Amino acid sequence: MHLVQCFLPLYDNEKNKFPQSMYEAVCRTLRDRFGGLTGYTRAPASGLWKDHDAGATHDDLIIYEVMAESLDIEWWRNYRRELESRFRQEHIVIRAHPIELL
Secondary structure, rough: EEEEEEEEEEEOOOEEEEEEHHHHHHHHHHHHHHHHEEEEEEEEEEEEEEEOOEEEEEEEEEEEEEOOOOOOOOHHHHHHHHHHHHHOOOOOEEEEEEEOOO
């Protein structure tokens, strides 16, 4: 079993908030493919990283996660590329962790 987390920005690079419909589309895709999801949407997570050109960079994020029996790496890579295009981002982080249900 794997826990897959998808980190999505709240704002584009010009600090404009993305429309709710974009997140609803992600929810539908993940729900339909994996049977459900958990969304951390109430208090956005904050991301901070060092950017060699601009110093420190900050993002407010929404995190969606799903549990999957197997990990289809190719599907996730293609979906990440699709999200990067849709959200106009150089990089969107999607990470997977092996988990054991207790």
